[in-house]
Amino acid sequence: MTIQSIILAAGQGTRMCSDIPKVLHRIGGKTMLRHVYDLACQQGQGRGLINIVYGHGGERILEASRAFEADWTLQKEQRGTGHAVLQAVDWIMDDSAVLILYGDVPLLEAKTVTKLLALTEASPLALLTVKLAQPYGYGRIVRDLRGEVICIVEEKDADDIQKGITEVNTGIMAVRGVNLKSWLGRITDNNAQGEFYLTDIIGLAVQDGVTVATMEPADAAEVMGINNREQLAHLERSFQLKIAGKLMRNGVTLRDPSRFDVRGEISVGRDVEIDVNVILEGRVSIGNNVKIGANVIISDSELGDDVVVQAHSIIESSQIGAGCRVGPYARLRPETVLDEKVHIGNFVEIKKTSVAQGSKINHLSYVGDAVVGANVNIGAGTITCNYDGANKHQTVIEDGAFIGSDTQLVAPVTVGKNATIGAGSTITRDAPQNALTISRVKQVSLDGWKRPEKKRN
Ligand code: UD1
Numbered sequence: 001m002t003i004q005s006i007i008l009a010a011g012q013g014t015r016m017c018s019d020i021p022k023v024l025h026r027i028g029g030k031t032m033l034r035h036v037y038d039l040a041c042q043q044g045q046g047r048g049l050i051n052i053v054y055g056h057g058g059e060r061i062l063e064a065s066r067a068f069e070a071d072w073t074l075q076k077e078q079r080g081t082g083h084a085v086l087q088a089v090d091w092i093m094d095d096s097a098v099l100i101l102y103g104d105v106p107l108l109e110a111k112t113v114t115k116l117l118a119l120t121e122a123s124p125l126a127l128l129t130v131k132l133a134q135p136y137g138y139g140r141i142v143r144d145l146r147g148e149v150i151c152i153v154e155e156k157d158a159d160d161i162q163k164g165i166t167e168v169n170t171g172i173m174a175v176r177g178v179n180l181k182s183w184l185g186r187i188t189d190n191n192a193q194g195e196f197y198l199t200d201i202i203g204l205a206v207q208d209g210v211t212v213a214t215m216e217p218a219d220a221a222e223v224m225g226i227n228n229r230e231q232l233a234h235l236e237r238s239f240q241l242k243i244a245g246k247l248m249r250n251g252v253t254l255r256d257p258s259r260f261d262v263r264g265e266i267s268v269g270r271d272v273e274i275d276v277n278v279i280l281e282g283r284v285s286i287g288n289n290v291k292i293g294a295n296v297i298i299s300d301s302e303l304g305d306d307v308v309v310q311a312h313s314i315i316e317s318s319q320i321g322a323g324c325r326v327g328p329y330a331r332l333r334p335e336t337v338l339d340e341k342v343h344i345g346n347f348v349e350i351k352k353t354s355v356a357q358g359s360k361i362n363h364l365s366y367v368g369d370a371v372v373g374a375n376v377n378i379g380a381g382t383i384t385c386n387y388d389g390a391n392k393h394q395t396v397i398e399d400g401a402f403i404g405s406d407t408q409l410v411a412p413v414t415v416g417k418n419a420t421i422g423a424g425s426t427i428t429r430d431a432p433q434n435a436l437t438i439s440r441v442k443q444v445s446l447d448g449w450k451r452p453e454k455k456r457n
């Protein structure tokens with residue numbers, strides 16, 4: 001059976017107290033809507049298979065979701081979940097299984113959805129329900145004495161006995177297209193909230209002699225919706241703990257899984273140790289035996305085997321070869337490429353620079369727009385003056401060069417193979433290979449020189 005997914009995302013989300021539409025708030029760096037869209041894509045992608053019902057924050061939602069391959073249906077006025085699905089009624093195919101998803105329920109798992117959809121082979125209507133100790137606010141699943149579902153009653157329409165029911169409607173359901181269309185045509189807004197409830201199709205199905213299929217998710221967090229920022233934070237942590245758990249099961253040591261955040265797609269090797277408060281963003285790949293210290297942020301980067309990143313370092317769009325040592329307090333900016341066994345030490349900033357094997361930049365330096373050869377030693381406080389106020393220029397430092405401390409390399413400039421630069425030099429012209437190049441005023445000592453004294457008045 002073809003699967004068509006409808007994502008309900010028109011609600012305002014008043015309790016977020018936000019100018020951003022609710023479904024554009026993020027979990028693990030990805031908008032909630034994107035999570036749900038990605039889940040729908042796993043059931044089948046392309047025109048006619050995913051429909052997003054939107055309303056509040058329409059322009060912003062469309063803008064943020066340009067890359068989606070989906071049909072969009074505007075629900076101008078939000079008159080209930082049934083009204084929302086009705087807006088897309090002509091899009092629904094008779095012979096499909098229609099999966100109803102909520103844009104603000106971001107952590108639903110594909111395996112749960114697959115099971116739910118499988119239930120539509122036996123019954124035209126399958127519901128995902130969950131038992132909650134605090135069912136307040138949810139639609140309650142009303143069953144008869146044999147345990148078959150009779151209907152769903154919303155909180156505001158429920159009597160005291162119904163309010164005591166702990167099995168609730170998650171909102172997620174799978175319905176055969178032809179049946180959904182017929183039941184949608186029969187729902188009314190005759191209820192406490194004056195809304196068209198999608199949940200009314202359950203009662204209608206039962207009237208038609210249908211036995212409603214139900215199932216529960218493996219984990220209640222999967223079906224939790226987000227209405228406020230506390231719930232957002234709560235689900236963020238459930239999401240992160242899930243990723244952390246998977247990593248630990250695959251041989252990664254996390255010093256504290258509750259202080260570890262992933263906001264993107266990562267791959268991590270074996271015997272990697274990650275200390276607290278590490279954030280991985282975008283696409284990050286980490287080799288085997290890597291050690292990452294506390295408070296490190298890595299985005300869109302590749303780390304080879306045996307790399308050590310010490311505390312408080314920030315690495316962005318960089319490639320780090322096997323056996324490199326970075327930090328503490330290092331900043332690698334985009335287009336940094338470190339070959340094997342390079343050392344980058346504290347308070348060093350590197351940008352758009354390649355550093356060949358075995359070179360060391362250990363203290364307090366800025367190296368930008370540079371090509372650094374192998375086995376180069378760059379002393380403390382070295383600066384590449386790469387910017388003349390209008391353009392960026394390149395610095396080339398060839399293999400085996402030694403740059404003395406507190407050197408300024410005014411680009412464009414080349415330091416030749418095995419050249420030595422004396423400490424405190426300002427290098428404005430190329431330094432030849434094998435020679436010592438030095439540019440500082442001669443040291444003088446003045447006999448009898450007196451320090452100025454404080455004036456008395
Ligand atoms: C709904 C269910 C309730 C269930 C609960 C689970 C109905 C009538 N009730 O409650 O049984 O326990 O979800 O959270 O279905 N939406 C629209 N357009 C609308 C109204 C809602 O797109 O006109 C979207 C919202 O953006 C949201 C979802 O539908 O993603 C659910 O809406 P919400 O108002 O939270 O659901 P309730 O009616 O409270």
Ligand code: CA
Nearest residue numbers: 104225226227
């Ligand atoms: Ca809700």
